[in-house]
Each structure stands twice: as structure tokens, then as C-alpha cells.
Amino acid sequence: MKPADLPTDVTQCHALIEELSATVEEQQRVTARLRQQVEVLLKRLYGPRAERIDPAQLVLFGEAMAAAPEQEEEAPPEPETPAPAAKKGHGRKPLPKDLPRQRIVHDVADEEKVCPECGAAKKRIGEEVSEQLEYVPASVFILEHVRPKYACPCCQEHVSVADKPAKVIDKGVPGPGLVAHVLTSKYCDHLPLYRQESMLARHGVALSRKTLCGWVMATAARLEPLVEAMKREVLASAVIHTDDTPVRVRGDDGPFTGRFWVYVGDRAHPYTVYDYTPSRRRDGPAAFLDGYKGYLQADAFGGYDGIYASGDVVEVACWVHARRKFHDARSTDSARAHRMLAWIRQLYDVEKDARKLDAEQRRALRQQRSKPVLEGDGDREGIEQWLIEQQALALPKSPIGEAVNYALNNWTALTRYLDDGILAIDNNAAEQALRGIAIGRKNWLFLGSDRGGRAAAVHFTLIQSAKRHGIDPFAYLRHILLRITTDPPANLRDLLPDRWKAALES
Secondary structure: OOHHHOOOOHHHHHHHHHHHHHHHHHHHHHHHHHHHHHHHHHHHHHOOOOOOOOHHHHHHHHHHHHHHHHHHHHOOOOOOOOOOOOOOOOOOOOOOOOOOOOOOOOOOOHHHHEOOOOOOEOOOOOOOOOOOOOOOOOOOOOOOOOOOEEOOOOOOOOOEEOOOOOOOOOOOOOOHHHHHHHHHHHHOOOOOHHHHHHHHHHOOOOOOHHHHHHHHHHHHHHHHHHHHHHHHHHOOOOEEEEEEEEEEEEEOOEEEEEEEEEEEOOOOOOOEEEEEEOOOOOHHHHHHOOOOOEEEEOOOOHHHHHHHHOOOEEEEOOHHHHHHHHHHOOOOOHHHHHHHHHHHHHHHHHHHHHOOOOHHHHHHHHHHHHHHHHHOEOOEOOHHHHHHHHHHHOOOOOHHHHHHHHHHHOHHHHOHHHHOOOOOOOOHHHHHHOHHHHHHHHHHOEEOOHHHHHHHHHHHHHHHHHHHOOOOHHHHHHHHHHHHHHOOHHHHHHHOHHHHHHHHHO
16 A cells, blocks of 8 residues: 555544454465465375374484473472463353253262261261253154043933144144244254154154145245234334345256345334245335335345335445445455445444434434545545545456445445434345345255245244244244134234233233
8 A cells, every 4th residue: 555545534544454454364364274275285295195203203302301300490480470360251151040950869878877986877967069951852742632522321412522622734733833843943943854854753753854845835824924914014114124145946947046035124113024036036025015115225236226216215225235345355456445444444433332322313423423434524535535536547347446336326325324313334134134044045955946935935034033032933933823723813913923922921
């Protein structure tokens, strides 16, 4: 970096130093990893097959060990130093108090309860207790629903019998706990159905993955009204975060790429709803967001342009996407890339202080500290002016040129978060909601059909919304699977995760 390119503002200089230090540390890690890989490859090509030690080297160790006692005797005693203070936050954490406990007493033999001196019986004076965390594997059992029959002993007529209990799967054998376990294992713990098939077989239960897949489809159809209720709540949000991720789908004409979309509601409507589409065409988000009015925070996907054109939906861009492009340009244009990264670090430093504030205080803080960084202040250059200058200098197709053009083309949407404290600086809420799908995709690899994609979207919605409220997805699914079958439609809102949790805690 040339001296003329260095910023004159002290705060920006500190941010630039931190970005350069982070880059140097990352490059050092990459260099060390590559050096180790080169050494391993060279050893495989030219080194000995067996890892032998030269006997001459052992002599050196023997001499050093023989000389060690003499050196220890001649060494002066070291001055005493105070013992270091115990570090906080380390060590074994205490076991949860609410877990069930099984008390096992290990008593001494009867002959040890007699005093060997006088022969008197020893008296118990206390006990020593140690804890051990144990695990009992999951078990499968059968519920027998017995319905006694009653009839008149005289005429042998008028038989009475209780109604059959409600079932999660019509004419099926699984109870709500087993179905909830299958759904949680697949969509929360990322276990494909073929693995669950073998796990159930170890318990002596033969259930094919086709049967398990049928349960997944049937419960998705039954739970879809609850997901529709969550969707209506999300569409009432002032701000919606959205993003998408690809997924391989097995089709009749061969595999193709489908899409999972996520829509994250605001704090007043705390639900995370997923949608599936067989492509990334704009009609997917357009259909989901039909009738929505408010802020939409997303990446610069062109499919949203038609949604913004109506004027009812206001675009809010993501600074993480903008930063990522400058981060990728470090290897080709280090000076300009790090200059921009230092500015973005300043913006995020403001956001650290803004988290604990309410919306109006957050907006005031951004106007005071972030706006000068973006637009400049007096003699201090801002990001916008610098980007305009670099757009005329950088090659349009170069990494730094593409990063500059991306930031300028989305400048209005990138700076919109300054004007409203309810907005976030980035779209991390949506990206984090898609991480579970990215992890699961590595295990189950593909979807069996479009219908399977829509079913997966239903189960992802329920599980992720439960996790958002700190609810155990298994307990939530087990409860609502029967409730949604027996409760009237008017009570559907009572099954929303936040209301369900509130009723459970009351």
C-alpha cells in the first residue's frame, strides 16, 4: 500500500491495521497448512517407507539424559513465584439438577462395620457422593389401547365400547412419539431415512424407508395448516429476512436443482417459514410475498426486482454480501480491498454498541457514527465518494471492479438501514436459518421429488420455529401431532410455538 493510499483518520487506521492483521494471520495459517501438505507429499514420493530413527540420534538423547542430573545440581534454585490465580470459566460444569437420579449405595462388608480394637459396632457418620453421567439407549415399545365392551346380560344387545383413540397416521401403527422422533432425526439431526431404518432394525422393528417416507408425507399434509398460520404471521412483519439455497431433486427426466427459500419474521412475529420451488424463478418469492407491505432484506437477486417495483415492498441490502466481494479481492488488489474492509469494520463496530439500544436510539447512533463513515464528514472521505473514484480506475471485470460496482449499484439499499432502527445491517438472520439445510444436504444428498421438497419445507418450518423459541423440537412435534388431529380449527393458533411454550410454562 502506497503512503498516499493510507487513511488519515485515526479510527480508520486502527480498523485498517486490524483487517491487515487478520489477513496476515489467515495467510500464515494457509501457508503452514500448504507447507505441511507439501512435506507429506514429498515424503511419500522420496522418503523411506518405514518411519525409522537414526541410531546416532539416540546417542545424542542418551548424552543429554546423562548430563541432565549434573545440570540440575549446578543450577541455582529458582525464586519462589506466587501460584497463578485460578482461571474462570474452565473445568467441568456441574451436572443438571433436574435430570432424574438413581441412587446406588456401595456399602462396606459387615466385618468392616466392627471396630478391630474394642469390637464395638461402628456408627455411620456421613457419606461420600460422586456423580456419574449415564445414558440409556432409546427404546421402542408397544401401546395397547384396550377398550372394554359392555352389553346387556339379558337381551345380549346394546353393546357399548369407547371410541378409538386418535391416530397420527390414519390406519397406521406409529404413535406420536415415534413419528416425532423420525421427523426430528431427519430434519433437525440430519439423519436420512435409510439410517433410521437400520437404527430401528437394531431394536427388532422392521420398518422400510418407504414406510417412513409415507409417514413424513402424511404428517406434512396434516401439519400444513399450522405452517400456513405461521406464514400469515410472518407476512404481518414490518421486516422480513429472506434467502435461498439450492438442493438436488430426483425428477422423472433426471436430477435437477430445486430451491429452499426461508422467510424470517420480525420480533413481533417470531416464526421462520420455509418454502420449496422447483427452480429459482421469480414467481416463487412473488407468490409467497403476494400482498406483503414492508421491508424485505435480501441479497441482490434480480428475481426480487418485480416485488420492489410495486412500491409496497422496500429493498434492504446486506453488507455481508458486499464485504464478501472485497474480501475475495484481497489477493489481486490488497490495498484497495483492505481499505474498504477497514471501513466496513467501522460500521460493524457501531452495530456492537447498537444491539443493546431500542429502535429509535439505534437509528440516532447510526446517524451519528455510521453515516459519516458512509457519506463522509467535512475533510474526511467517506465510502461513497471513494467507491465513485475507484469505479473510474478499476477494471470492470476485475475482482475489485466487480466489488466496487456491486456496492454502488446497491448503494441505496445498503444505506437504508441508517433511517430505521428496526432494520439490521446484514441478512445474517436468513443465512443462519439455512445452515441446517446445508448440513443436512450433505447427508441425504437429494430430494426424492417436488412433493418431498414441499413436505421438507413444512417440517423445517416447525422445527426451526421451535428452536427459535428454545423449545425441544421432539417434544413440540409429539404434542401437536395429536392436538392438530383432535382440536377444532379455531384452536390452531394455540399450537404456534410461542403460544404453546407460554401455555406450558403457565
